[in-house]
Structure formats: C-alpha cells, structure tokens
Amino acid sequence: MKLIPCILLVAIVATTQAELKVTLIDGSWNPVEGCAVTTRPNPLHRPFGVDFDSKCRMWIVELEGGRVHRLANGVRAHVSGDGSKSYRGDGGPLGQATFNGMHNIAIGPDDSVYISDSWNHCIRKIDANGQITTIAGTGMPGFSGDGGQASKAEFNYIMCITLNPKGDKLHIADLKNRRIHEMDLNSGIVKTIAGNGNRGIPKNGTMATEAPLVDPRAVCIDEAGNVYVLKRGGHAQRVIRPDGKI
Secondary structure (H helix, E strand, C coil), X not given: CCCCCEEXXXXXXXXXXXXXXXXXXXXXXXXXXXXXXXXXXXXXCXXXXXXXCCCCCEEEEECCCCCEEEEECCEEEEEECCCXXXXXXXXXXXXXXXXXXXXXXXXXXXXXXXXXXXXXCEEEEEXXXXXXXXXXXXXXXXXXXXXXXXXXXXXXXXXXXXECCXXXXXXXXXXXXXXXXXXXXXXXXXXXXXXXCCCCCXXXXXXXXXXXXXXXXXXXXXXXXXXXXXXXCCCEEEEECCXXXX
C-alpha cells in the first residue's frame, strides 16, 4: 500500500449523538488498500507543520517537498519554496526563499510566521510585508551563542518551535544538542532552559539546565509558564516548572 501525505480536518458534527468525522480538505490519500489513489493537482509532499493566522488562513509547511502553502476558503496557494533542499532568499520576498526540511510552523499574534528550517539548523521569520529573514541559527550545525543573539547562535536539528501564550517568546526543541531553548522575540536573546547536552534520564526535581535529555522533539508552554517536552526516543513527557526544575 502506497501512503500519500494529506492534511485532515477533524470536525464534531451535531447529530442525535455527537460524533467525530474525519474530512479530507487538502492533499490526497488512499482510504482502502487496493483502491485507486485519489489525487489532486499539486499534491502535498510530506506536510509536517500547520498553524492558522488571524484571518483563519491555514499555513502548511512540507518536510520533504520544501514548500510553504496557505489555504483560504478551500483554495491552496503555494507561497514559498521551490522544492530544492537549499538555503536562500533571506532579506528578500517570501516567494524567492528556499528551505530544507521544515518540521514546524508557529504564527504570532501579529501574524508573523516562524518556521523551523530543520536541516538548515535555523528558524526563519516571515513578516507582515512578506519579507523573510533568519532570526535564529547560522545555517550550520553546532552549539554556541547561548545567552547571546539567536541569529549568531548555532543549533543542531531544530524540530518543534512554539510560542508562549503572549507571543513574545519562542521555545525551541534542539534535537541533536538535546536541549530546549527560549528565545525572547523582543531582544533576540536565546538561552537554554533544559538539557545539559548529555543523553539520559533526568532525575525529578533537579534543575532542568543540569539534566540530560533523550530525543527532545516537541515543546509547548501553558498559561502558568510550565514548559512541556515530548521525548520520543525517551518514551516520556517532561515538564519544566517556572522555578527551572524538571
């Protein structure tokens, strides 16, 4: 059976009993093995990240396809990326930019779009004028610059990025460095809030920056300031409390 990437929307439909129905809204799929594959023009190629802006437009990034799409009123527009695995376009219009392995996308209250350009080891920002810049990372893998400007720091395989509820801090899952970072979007300063770079199981109640981590792939934060880290390889979810302990 050939699996084809798709974007699905799950909606609750009011009937005699509330039930969940899965509806295909974009891409293509093969619902039953042996059936013909239903395809649409310009199908999505391994879409990995999705978020909505203030106009309820859905933004989609592709891991393998290297493209950014925007879906509005049922119509998908290809807005950036030419499918090549490269790193170009900073300082210019969105349509001329290229990417390499986008894993995640986060959209701020001002509709700024943040993309984890994972295999370029950086975070790209699309502003309200459609200009794209790198706000974190140099494009090269490494670990440096902690406590300084994120644009001069080095990361190694940025996976998930997420904004705090106020939208002024970006949390970063730095997979191969086994660390979680926090970037202040006003000052541009980045700092490590969890992980010491070693692979291991942290002891509950220790300072998060002194603790080892295993495979930190996803991160999110709640209203109280608790940061949740999903460790796929470690088969666990950890929480970093506001006091800095894990």
